[in-house]
Amino acid sequence: xxxxFYVSPEQVMKDRADYARKGIARGRSVVVIAYDxxxxxxxxxxxxxxxxxxxxxDRIAFAAVGKYNEFEALRVAGVRYADLRGYAYDRADVNARxxxxxxxxxxxxxxxxxxxxxxxxxxxxxxxxxxxxxxxYRLSYDGAVAEERGVVVVGGEAERxxxxxxxxxxxxxALPDVLGLAVRALGAGPEGSAGRxxxxxxxxxAVLDRTRPRRAFRRLTGDLLDDLLPARG
Amino acid sequence: MRVEDGGPLPxxxxxxxxxxxxxxxxxxxxxLLPGAAFSGMTAPHDRDRHGRDPEAPHATTVLALTFPGxxxxxxxxxxxxxxxxxxxxxxxxxxxxxxxxxxxxxxxGLAVELVRLFQLELEHYEKIEGALLSLDGKANRLxxxxxxxxxxxxxxxxxxPLFAGYDLDRGEGxxxxxxxxxxxxxxxxxxxxxxxxVFARGSLKKRWRPDLSxxxxxxxAVEALMDAADDDAATAGPDQVRRIWxxxxxxxxxxYLAVSDTELAEVVRVLVAQRTAARSEG
Numbered sequence: 001x002x003x004x005f006y007v008s009p010e011q012v013m014k015d016r017a018d019y020a021r022k023g024i025a026r027g028r029s030v031v032v033i034a035y036d037x038x039x040x041x042x043x044x045x046x047x048x049x050x051x052x053x054x055x056x057x058d059r060i061a062f063a064a065v066g067k068y069n070e071f072e073a074l075r076v077a078g079v080r081y082a083d084l085r086g087y088a089y090d091r092a093d094v095n096a097r098x099x100x101x102x103x104x105x106x107x108x109x110x111x112x113x114x115x116x117x118x119x120x121x122x123x124x125x126x127x128x129x130x131x132x133x134x135x136x137y138r139l140s141y142d143g144a145v146a147e148e149r150g151v152v153v154v155g156g157e158a159e160r161x162x163x164x165x166x167x168x169x170x171x172x173x174a175l176p177d178v179l180g181l182a183v184r185a186l187g188a189g190p191e192g193s194a195g196r197x198x199x200x201x202x203x204x205x206a207v208l209d210r211t212r213p214r215r216a217f218r219r220l221t222g223d224l225l226d227d228l229l230p231a232r233g
Numbered sequence: 234m235r236v237e238d239g240g241p242l243p244x245x246x247x248x249x250x251x252x253x254x255x256x257x258x259x260x261x262x263x264x265l266l267p268g269a270a271f272s273g274m275t276a277p278h279d280r281d282r283h284g285r286d287p288e289a290p291h292a293t294t295v296l297a298l299t300f301p302g303x304x305x306x307x308x309x310x311x312x313x314x315x316x317x318x319x320x321x322x323x324x325x326x327x328x329x330x331x332x333x334x335x336x337x338x339x340x341x342g343l344a345v346e347l348v349r350l351f352q353l354e355l356e357h358y359e360k361i362e363g364a365l366l367s368l369d370g371k372a373n374r375l376x377x378x379x380x381x382x383x384x385x386x387x388x389x390x391x392x393x394p395l396f397a398g399y400d401l402d403r404g405e406g407x408x409x410x411x412x413x414x415x416x417x418x419x420x421x422x423x424x425x426x427x428x429x430x431v432f433a434r435g436s437l438k439k440r441w442r443p444d445l446s447x448x449x450x451x452x453x454a455v456e457a458l459m460d461a462a463d464d465d466a467a468t469a470g471p472d473q474v475r476r477i478w479x480x481x482x483x484x485x486x487x488x489y490l491a492v493s494d495t496e497l498a499e500v501v502r503v504l505v506a507q508r509t510a511a512r513s514e515g
Contacts, residue, residue, distance in 0.1 A: 055360050069249075077246035079360045083254055087353055088265055105241035215356075 016117045020141035023119025027065040029155030031165060031182040032123045034134055035175045038209045038216065039125045042182040043155075045204035053206045055217035057082040057094050059127050061208050065155035066120035066141075074103060074122060096126030100137035100145055108143020117141050121154040127208035127216050131171060153185075161185050179205065180230045200225045254357035255350060255378060267346035268385045289390065290319035292344055294429035294461045294468040295326060295336035297397040297408045298441055299422055300450040303485035304397040304406030306334045307454035309429070309462060310477055311469035312341045321469065326480040328489040330355040333371055333398025334482050338427030343385065344392045351375055368400040372409040372417055380415030387413075393426050399484045406484060429461030429468035436460035447483050451492055452500050454481055459504065471501040 030043040030052055041053040041063050052071075053063045056078045064071035078099055086094045103122060111117040122139040136148045151169050153162040165185045169178070183203065188195040205220045205228075212218065220228065245261060258265055295308035308325035311318060319341070327348050329335040335351060337344035354374055358366055366374070375396055382392060396409040408420040423441050425433035436457040445453065455471070458479050462470030471478050478497035483490050 049363070051363065054363075073247040073249055076249055076361055077242045079357065080246050080254075080257055081242060083353055083357050083360075084258070084261065087254075087258070087350070088262065102240060102242050106247075109241045 016111060017142060020111075020117040020119050024066045024121050024141065024154075025156045027155050029153055029157055029161050029186065030063045030065050030123065031161065031185060032063055032125055032136060032152045032154075033165065033169065033178045033182050034131060034136070034150050034171070035178040036131065036172050037175065037211050038127050038207050039134060039136070040175060040178050040182065041125075041204075041206045042179060042186065043204050044186050044198060044202055046202050047204075051204060053204055053219075055079075055215070056099065056124075057086065058091060058214050059208065059216050060094070060096050060099065061125050061206065061217050063123040063125070063154070064120050066118070070118050071120040071122065074106070074118075074120065077106070078103070078124075096124050096135045096137060100124045100139060103139050104143045104145045106143075107139060107141060111142040121158070123152050123154055125152075125208060127210050129210070131210075161188075164188065175207065176228050176230065179228050183229060200229055252358045252361040253374075254354045255374075257357075258350075266381075267343050267350060268382060268390070271385055271388070271390065288314055290314045290341040291467070292323060292325050292338050292341045292427070294425060294427035294433055294458060294465065295338050295395050296425035296430070296433050296437065296454060296457055297334075297336065297395055297420075297423065298437060298445075298450055298454060299397075299406040299408060300445040300447055301443070302406070303399055303447065303483055304334075304408060305447070305450040305454050305481065305483050306336050306395070306397050307451075307458055307479050307481040308336050309458050309469045309479050310472075311467060313467045316466075321472070321475070322477055324480050326482055327352065328482070328491075329371065329396065329398070330359070330365070331488045332365070332401060332484060333368065333396065334484050334489055335375070336395045336397075336426075337392060338395075338430075339392040340385075340390045343382070343390055344394070347378060347382070347392055347394070351378060354378070365401070367402060368398050368407060371398065372396055375409075376411065376415045376417040379411055379413070383414055395424060395426050397484060399486055399488075401486075404486070425457065425461070427468070429458075429465035432464045432468075433457040433461040447485070451481055451483065451496070452504065455479060455497065455500050456504055459501075471497070473501065473505075 028044045033040050043052050045052055050068055054075050056062050062075050062078055081102060082094045107118055118141050124137045126135040128134045136152050138146045138148055138152050151165050165181060168181055183198055187198045205225055207218055208216045209218055263269060290312040292312050297304055297306045306326050310322050312320040312323040326336045329352055335348055337348055355371060391413045394411055400407050408424050410418050410420050410424050423437040440453040459470045462468045478494055481492040
């Protein structure tokens with residue numbers, strides 16, 4: 001007669017967390033950073049079709065790192081959640097807090113009950129009427145939620161990038177300044193090594209622009225992006 | 234079902250491969266579909282003693298016409314209930330998305346709800362797919378949504394929309410009309426639907442030219458509505474006392490643009506002056 005090995009719950013959770021972290025660490029980071037007129041998203045992504053940043057609703061956007069099929073399913077679920085809520089009640093009744101909550105519950109449930117956790121980290125951002133009322137939520141693979149101010153970085157080297165960007169970030173910066181900061185951070189090599197200079201074609205950049213009337217989300221590509229990025233020598 | 238704050242998202246939300254909001258709504262919250270509440274009302278005792286459905290406000294004349302580079306859409310502001318004016322400031326012309334407009338005639342409550350769902354259907358597709366539907370694709374979606382309303386139309390609660398937009402692939406403005414069964418017809422030059430449509434079409438026929446500018450096309454649209462209001466009691470002309478103007482919008486390569494009240498006031502002033510002058514001559 002055989003007995004299954006006893007594995008402590010602590011060990012199970014630790015193994016799952018390690019597994020998820022490894023998956024996430026393979027992906028390139030996304031920098032989400034507030035500026036005077038909105039919130040900017042920047043990541044290294046040579047694909048024009050497979051996005052890591054997407055529109056959820058009028059004032060809400062989504063950014064994710066990790067496994068594409070997993071975060072794409074979350075993004076689509078977010079769009080459906082927001083559109084259904086906005087249709088049943090009113091457009092004004094859709095907010096990032098509610099969506100972040102639902103994501104947290106979903107990711108938490110998968111982490112504890114499914115055979116494998118989601119290998120994703122997600123940022124939900126909502127642009128408010130003023131910079132003080134902007135909302136940024138970071139969601140981890142285990143369903144943990146953290147509300148952040150100003151800067152959120154998710155992905156492979158999130159901690160290191162978050163530190164560099166936060167040090168230089170200040171409230172009220174203009175869009176070209178925050179984009180320059182984000183792109184410098186994304187291209188920077190590990191401690192001591194020389195950084196790379198990222199071309200606009202290798203970047204995925206989008207903004208939630210406070211000044212736009214209804215749908216605040218806009219992708220920045222091509223010449224529009226080149227004009228905003230600092231000229232490289 | 235409803236998703237309340239804090240609950241995990243049901244599996245139906247995370248399933249990929251479907252980009253229609255209408256289909257999603259039909260699965261998840263069918264009670265929110267336009268006209269869902271009426272679907273159970275089939276027994277004769279739901280009707281009044283003359284065997285009719287309860288009377289509901291009715292939206293009247295809307296029209297569209299093309300000009301080089303785009304299309305103009307316009308609608309009057311009156312909703313009627315029998316011989317009674319139910320509402321003076323109804324909006325019957327709406328942006329469907331950035332490059333198209335939809336106007337409605339028929340049962341007002343259902344029409345407005347159908348427009349709201351159609352707008353959301355296009356936006357939902359755009360967000361999920363990351364691409365715009367083609368103009369024909371949008372016209373076909375509206376057709377499908379209309380077909381689902383057929384049982385209501387047969388009960389006298391019909392909605393008849395008019396759809397127009399700028400076709401980004403062809404580089405021109407196009408107009409689509411519909412019937413209650415969801416039939417979709419591409420219209421050339423101009424079209425009108427609703428109770429005053431006969432008179433509006435007559436006016437459009439005389440005033441439309443292939444070389445109209447956008448401003449001239451707006452004036453032609455307003456004049457057609459004035460002509461419709463002249464002969465159809467259910468259509469309102471411009472109300473210069475309350476300053477209520479028709480809703481007029483242009484759709485061009487640069488997108489949907491509502492014509493401002495100031496511009497409309499001027500268009501109406503010029504038209505009225507022309508007509509007054511024409512009568513006082515001789």
